[in-house]
Ligand SMILES: NC(=O)C1=CN([C@@H]2O[C@H](COP(=O)(O)OP(=O)(O)OC[C@H]3O[C@@H](n4cnc5c(N)ncnc54)[C@H](OP(=O)(O)O)[C@@H]3O)[C@@H](O)[C@H]2O)C=CC1
């Protein structure tokens with residue numbers, strides 16, 4: 001009886017949440033992890049009486065030195081109100097730093113001792129806190145870190161609480177290494193404790209994809225091979241490897257962006273309707289569509305490397321690593337047979353943009369000769385300036401009966417004025433606290449993703465496929481545009497999307513008519 005009461009007390013009291021940012025001295029921690037935690041704190045999702053944050057890394061610094069390193073990423077000129085400053089100083093007080101290695105008991109025992117002290121100081125029962133370990137670390141140290149957590153830092157599950165780990169991409173380098181990593185981690189933690197984060201799944205418009213597809217009658221009958229000619233999923237950055245050349249050269253653009261971020265978006269665009277919104281039902285459908293992807297053909301791949309990439313001292317002089325790739329995925333199923341999905345990603349290009357472009361087939365029985373105007377397209381811009389718009393043919397306003405391309409435009413900045421769109425990491429960290437794995441990658445999903453790309457990656461690693469040089473600031477190799485055209489994409493010439501003015505719609509129409 002006494003034992004039961006004690007357990008009940010523990011469960012009732014258990015509210016303490018502890019975040020561990022392992023690799024706290026690194027780039028991701030300061031730019032993304034701590035800012036996301038701060039934003040959650042500011043908005044009241046993390047309560048100062050319940051939460052504590054530990055940074056952990058080998059670098060020998062004090063609590064204050066860590067706080068000073070991250071402070072600049074939590075405040076800026078536009079956001080320095082007295083209220084913000086006060087919240088920031090309260091948040092920084094919650095952070096402590098422990099230094100230790102990633103493969104020895106000492107540091108992790110010290111961490112556990114600190115947690116116990118904290119639990120007791122919060123009048124909670126030792127071992128009962130909810131512990132979230134964020135591995136902001138190179139994947140090479142995941143196995144040893146997970147072992148240390150398992151051996152020395154777990155909550156006592158029979159007393160309540162939980163332990164979860166968040167692991168960052170890249171999860172492995174190919175099918176074999178990813179499976180090996182999954183097995184190593186899987187021997188230490190159950191799948192529901194493992195959160196494989198892909199921050200593209202936390203982006204507002206990526207989260208909107210299933211809503212768009214399955215909550216709108218418009219799209220249900222159109223979303224298939226009968227109506228859609230081709231789909232592009234594009235990521236462009238207008239800067240190079242930016243001090244991360246050493247990391248990047250080991251992975252390349254396919255492992256850095258396409259195998260994870262773009263493939264996740266691809267799944268949401270192409271998968272079938274899940275049985276329900278339960279995370280497992282959604283992830284089941286993602287796995288199915290990945291398993292239906294046909295082997296990638298060499299002639300449907302264009303690789304590039306920007307000129308100057310190898311000037312980075314951390315990049316080998318003979319590097320064969322692509323910084324750009326365009327490739328075609330084809331799905332062998334009833335919905336998508338014959339529809340090319342063109343995935344394109346590149347660094348040091350002419351703009352920074354991520355978008356999905358669904359191009360529809362030509363109108364049959366084209367009495368308006370609108371084929372020459374260009375095809376209908378549905379574009380979902382993930383960033384910058386979230387938007388979705390449909391390019392369509394309309395009557396040109398005026399006395400003449402002529403047609404023109406125009407757009408139905410939902411730009412978030414205009415439609416949702418004053419609404420702050422949360423950062424991807426913020427949303428995903430909140431999911432980990434809530435125990436919602438919908439927007440995280442399941443082990444079998446990861447395996448299916450690597451199955452698609454491993455043969456191609458091995459041919460590139462072996463030097464059998466070579467990247468073409470391209471000018472920084474360009475669109476990438478011209479061959480990529482040729483591949484796109486071969487895949488069936490028809491460029492609309494002479495159309496430019498109109499940005500909205502502040503005029504009311506009536507005035508705008510009159511002005512356009514006047515100038516027409
Ligand atoms: N930076 C980014 O924008 C993004 C990063 N990621 C992923 O997040 C993870 C962390 O990335 P990032 O912060 O950039 O990485 P860093 O290179 O900055 O490494 C993070 C920390 O890990 C420790 N570390 C670095 N190299 C080693 C090593 N060889 N062995 C042991 N410890 C090491 C260092 O801490 P110390 O020496 O103090 O122990 C370092 O501060 C990676 O998996 C990366 O792929 C994912 C998306 C974006």
Ligand SMILES: O=C1O[C@H](COP(=O)(O)O)[C@@H](O)[C@H](O)[C@H]1O
Nearest residue numbers: 169199237256257261354383424
């Ligand atoms: O994971 C990564 O993503 C970033 C791009 O993220 P975004 O949210 O700014 O689009 C990329 O720069 C980096 O190379 C890659 O590792």
